[in-house]
Amino acid sequence: MEKVLMKGNEAVGAAAIRGGCRYFFGYPITPQNELPEYMSRELPKVGGVFLQAESEIAAINMVYGAAGSGARVMTSSSSPGIALKQEGISYIAGAELPCVIVNMMRxxxxxxxxxxxxSDYFQATRGGGNGDYRHIVYAPASVQETVDIMTEAFDVADQYRIPVLVLGDGMIGQMMEPVEFRDPPTRELPEKDWITDGTAGRRAPNIINSLYLAPQDLEDHNRRLDAKHRLITERETRWESFRCDDAEIVFVSYGTASRIVRNAVEMLREQGVRAGLIRPITLWPWPQAAFDALGPSVRALMAVEMSMGQMIDDVKISAAGRWPVGFYGRSGGMVPDQHAIAEAAVAMLETATQEVR
Amino acid sequence: MTSGGRIAILCGHYGTGKSECSIALARTLPAPVTLIDLDVVNPYFRSREARAVLEADGIAVIGNSLGIDTGVDLPAIPGSIVPALRDQQRRVVIDLGGDPVGARAIRQFRPRIPTEDTDLLYVVNAFRQGNRDSDTTVASIREIEQSVGLKCTGLINNSHLLGETTVDHVMSGDRLCREVFDATGLPVVWVAARPPVLDACRDAALQPAGMPLPVTGVLRQDWMDSRR
Structure with missing residues (x-):
């Protein structure tokens, strides 16, 4: 298919419909409004339903209901709107329902x-909801990658009966980039024999629920969820390692920030500084293996985020004391500059050298 | 057909490159020039964000009435637009928001816009959904004309895929624009592209319709178009 030029938000909508999404429930918020706008126009054309709910809380609970009846369903919002959805996300994870949630962070x-x-890394990977739950978090770095992930996300959600969060930011949502639509790899999907679509008098009713009053029942449920989380970690962890082979400093960065870091890596290489980048594509499950694969050339890690430092906690856990972990971040809507990132890296390498001496 | 109207209003499907074309056009016109950014539907990548670059070129920029160029998406349209429209010595470029809904912001100024001295230029990018074929493009033009209350006077062929653009993309846009011309009689006034692409068109002796308008991508940051 020929490439077209698309704004991130509308590309997400087009990819979702391609991925089989037929229901969208949401409430408007900048900078992701082009997505519900697109869905309101395009979903009815494919026999789908767009509904602007009275609030984010209503929308996520509509997602719960639609997913429980077997629909391919999504919602989208931006940071404070996603905060409002946290209770619903916990319930959806507890009831083991598949759905896709998009957060274009501000x-x-x-x-x-x-x-x-x-700055929603904690929210996305630790959750604002209660209980022992996890959900998949994809962090695409381009409109093309967002489209590819979005097309596949509904299959992933169905395969594991788990919410999938696609974590972009305003830049991913608002920027224009050339994209092509490709089919995702085929997945073996289990039959949805658990949905509440009417018994027609022929079977016992299915129940969608996250309430387990007997402690042993709830612990059994928690253990089942934990086993599922381990399976997902084993199978679905994704990352990209860029020029890490001989690197002395390895940046860790995702999404929009990683695009700028990649330029900083090239710039540093031209200056003779051997820099590399680990770019987590899934934030949960987290790519621990990328760190374990680093060679003896590495002297320092540096997390780069558009926040005051959140992912850096996971980088430190992964480093496990093997390397010093530095940080460079901008926040408030400021986008980092590649020169400043490169300078921070050079300064950190100098400090790391002094400490060795 | 003219590029000589004192006021040039740029309209089009959203994401076709109206802001970059508006900036490029403002830098091409003889001084004094005012660029009016009337986009109230888009939160990012608005022409007012290029204020520093434009003011250094002697171009006045009108954004919102709060004087905040980044980080607010309020329809705070300033009254200073009126004297700029009235100034007979001044060329004015108006950058409208995308689609009929974005174009509507100009409606309140319609009585102050002299039809005979104004060009309404429709920006075409053949690689955007709303310009995927001639019929869709003509329908989009008609909807925007209704919204603005003016008839379109010409086209800007801005067909591109950002950093991946080649002469073939420009010529695809040229074919589309010729079809739109056949259907509407609207001429291509400008062909907009990055300077290397315009040079490549010239070197290949390709002659897309329209005067060359060099677009430099002022609103794009350099990391955005790195080859991946």
Missing amino acids: GGPGLGGIQPGQ
Whole structure:
């Protein structure tokens, strides 16, 4: 198929419909409004339903209901709107329902601003909801990658009966890039024999529920979920290692920030500094293996985020004391500059050298 | 057909490159020039964000009435637009928001816009959904004309895939624009592209319709178009 030029938000909508999404429930918020706008126009054309709910909380609970009846369903919002959805996400994870949630992050906390941010890392990977739950978090770095992930996300959700969060930011949502639509790899999907689509008097009713009052029942449920989380970690972890083979400093960065870091890596290489980049594509499951694969040339790691430092916690866990972990971040909607990133890396390498001496 | 109207209003399907073309056009016209950014539907990548570059070129920029160029998506349209429209010595470029809904912001100024001295230029990018064929493009033009309350006077062929653009993309856009011309009689006034692409068109002796308008991608940051 020929490439077309698309804005991230509308590309997400087009990819979702291609991925089989037929139901969208949401509430408007900048900078992702082009997505519900696109869905409101395009979903009815394919026999789908778009509904603007009265709130984000209503929307996520509509997702719960639609997913429980077997629909391919999604919602989208931006940071404070996703905060409102957290209770519903916990319920969806507890009831083991498949759905896709898109967060085009903006600066926070609270209402924050409308410019791009990456300060929902904790929210996305630790969850604002209660209980022992996890959900998959994809962090694409281009409109093309967003489209590829979005097309596949509904299959992934169905395969594991788990919410899938696609974590972009305002920049991914608002920027224009050339894209082509490709079919995702084929997955073996289990039959949806658990949905509440009417018994027609022929079978016992299915029940969608996250309530387990007997402690042993709930522990059994928690253990089942944990086994599922381990399976997903084993099978679905994704990352990209860029020029890490001989690197002395390895950046860790995702999404929009990683695009700029990649330029900083090239710039540093031209200056004779051997830099590399680990770019997690799934934030959960987290790519621990990328760190374990680093060679003896590595002297330092540096997390680069559009936040005051959130992913850096996972980088430190992965480093496990093997390397010092530095940080460079911009926040509030400010986008980092590759020169400043490169300078921070050079300064850190100098410090690391002094410490060795 | 003219590029000589005192006021040039750029309209089109969203994401076709109206802001970059508006910036390029403002830098091409003889001084004094004012660029009015009337986009109230788009939160990012608006022409007012190029204020520093434009003001250094002596071009006045009108954004919103709060004087904040980034980070607000309020329809705060300033009254200073009126004297700019009235100034007979001044060329004015108006950058509208995308689609009929974005174009509507100009409606309140319609009585102050002299039809005989104004070009309404429709920006075409053959690689955008809303310009995928001639019929869709003509329908989009008609909807925007309704919204603005003016008839379109010409086209800007801005067909591109950002950093991946080749002369073939420009010529695809040229074919589309010729079909639109056949259907509407609207001429291509400008052919917009990055300077290397315009040079490549010239070197290949390709002659897309329209005067060359060099677009430099002022609103794109350099990391955006790195080859991946």
